[in-house]
Amino acid sequence: MRLIEVLGSGCQKCRYVEQIVREVVTAGGIEADVQHVTDVAEIAARGILATPGLAIDGQVVAAGRIPTREQVAAWLDLA
Amino acid sequence: MTSLAIRQRAVPLWAVVVLGGAAWLIAWFVNLPAADWLAYDALRLDRGSHLGDAVAFFLYDSPKVLLLLAGVVTLVSFLRSFVSPNRVRRALAGRGVLPGTAAAAAFGIVTPFCSCSAVPLFIGFVEAGVPLGVTFAFLVASPMVNEVALVLLWGLFGPWVALAYMSAGLAVAVVAGLVIGRLGLERYVEDYVWKIRAGSAIGEVRTTLEERAREAWRSTVDIVRRVFPFVLAGIAVGALIHGYVPTELVVAAGGRDNPLAVPALVVLGVPLYSNAAGTIPIVEALLGKGLPLGSALAFMMAVTALSVPELVILRRVMKPRLIATFVAVVASGILLVGYGFNLFVV
Numbered sequence: 001m002r003l004i005e006v007l008g009s010g011c012q013k014c015r016y017v018e019q020i021v022r023e024v025v026t027a028g029g030i031e032a033d034v035q036h037v038t039d040v041a042e043i044a045a046r047g048i049l050a051t052p053g054l055a056i057d058g059q060v061v062a063a064g065r066i067p068t069r070e071q072v073a074a075w076l077d078l079a
Numbered sequence: 080m081t082s083l084a085i086r087q088r089a090v091p092l093w094a095v096v097v098l099g100g101a102a103w104l105i106a107w108f109v110n111l112p113a114a115d116w117l118a119y120d121a122l123r124l125d126r127g128s129h130l131g132d133a134v135a136f137f138l139y140d141s142p143k144v145l146l147l148l149a150g151v152v153t154l155v156s157f158l159r160s161f162v163s164p165n166r167v168r169r170a171l172a173g174r175g176v177l178p179g180t181a182a183a184a185a186f187g188i189v190t191p192f193c194s195c196s197a198v199p200l201f202i203g204f205v206e207a208g209v210p211l212g213v214t215f216a217f218l219v220a221s222p223m224v225n226e227v228a229l230v231l232l233w234g235l236f237g238p239w240v241a242l243a244y245m246s247a248g249l250a251v252a253v254v255a256g257l258v259i260g261r262l263g264l265e266r267y268v269e270d271y272v273w274k275i276r277a278g279s280a281i282g283e284v285r286t287t288l289e290e291r292a293r294e295a296w297r298s299t300v301d302i303v304r305r306v307f308p309f310v311l312a313g314i315a316v317g318a319l320i321h322g323y324v325p326t327e328l329v330v331a332a333g334g335r336d337n338p339l340a341v342p343a344l345v346v347l348g349v350p351l352y353s354n355a356a357g358t359i360p361i362v363e364a365l366l367g368k369g370l371p372l373g374s375a376l377a378f379m380m381a382v383t384a385l386s387v388p389e390l391v392i393l394r395r396v397m398k399p400r401l402i403a404t405f406v407a408v409v410a411s412g413i414l415l416v417g418y419g420f421n422l423f424v425v
Contacts, residue, residue: 009198009199009392012305013301028267039393040198040199040202040396041202041271041275042270043198043199044198044199044202044206044275048199048203049163049164049165049168049196049199049200049203049204049284050163050164050196050197050199051198051199057424063162064163064196065294065298066301067295068297
């Protein structure tokens with residue numbers, strides 16, 4: 001079970017990241033808990049200065065940009 | 080779409096860049112004759128008529144602004160992949176007040192920033208020990224003075240207007256930062272902000288040129304798609320002004336002789352939520368109708384630097400008093416710029 005957190009205040013780009021993540025998870029057939037963290041204090045506490053951010057198993061892997069499906073797959077060891 | 084070409088590994092990066100550049104140049108030079116032909120020959124509108132001029136302006140300006148936008152955003156997104164907010168924060172923490180404020184305003188030009196990131200950015204800066212005034216200088220400069228605004232201004236009005244806007248914008252940001260820093264308003268930042276202890280940032284590895292180029296193209300598509308409606312709306316309003324609003328009216332209402340013109344334009348600009356790209360076509364039409372440069376710059380600054388949605392977002396980290404001070408200081412700076420240019424620049 002992987003924990004995937006999309007960190008963003010609910011803007012367009014953040015929702016897009018969540019959509020990409022869900023697609024990759026479904027396509028890869030893995031079990032994952034996809035969460036959307038919208039609490040700004042929490043986002044800032046993770047060291048993220050520009051949203052959207054993406055954290056996998058508690059580790060921030062991207063911030064301030066929209067990752068590609070291939071990148072997300074690689075972070076989830078699906079590639 | 081070029082994005083498809085980039086995805087195919089068979090086509091090398093340089094070929095995509097060369098072909099894209101060539102297509103861009105051709106489109107740029109074909110645009111004016113094509114728009115003229117469409118408006119006056121294909122649609123048979125009269126040259127010099129209200130409708131004809133408005134339509135020709137719209138047909139010519141929409142591709143021009145979009146071409147400029149696509150070209151410049153691609154270039155800057157690429158260059159920008161070398162500057163991250165984290166680097167900026169590290170560079171700003173622990174500097175003196177004046178150099179820190181000036182550097183923050185300058186960083187504001189090149190650093191990616193949209194109002195949805197304002198809160199994490201603010202917390203991150205404050206938490207890293209960047210002084211409040213320096214943080215504000217960045218918050219003011221970033222949305223107001225950016226590469227999109229500068230290049231559009233340069234392309235449409237020439238280098239002097241672009242440089243004037245940049246210097247004025249930086250001056251407003253630096254002065255606002257210095258004033259807010261001097262006022263000692265730290266207690267009006269929401270209390271929880273001071274308690275946050277941010278974890279370490281990420282160590283991202285993405286260095287290949289191709290990845291940066293692809294990233295740049297993707298963010299260009301994203302940005303252009305996002306600002307496209309604003310630009311078209313702006314151009315449509317600009318076209319109406321261009322074709323229908325009499326020059327005498329603009330000069331009388333917004334000219335140097337009306338002392339209330341600048342504050343009125345600033346007040347008008349705040350609730351308008353748009354970015355620089357959407358505002359510039361309107362400003363272009365108004366300048367063409369004889370609006371003085373100072374008034375035009377003030378209007379554009381008010382639209383980009385002060386927006387209601389951003390203030391609502393900032394409310395989550397700032398108490399009302401701090402927001403009010405922020406608005407008052409920035410608005411005064413913009414007023415000074417407007418009056419200054421109207422008085423001293425012909």
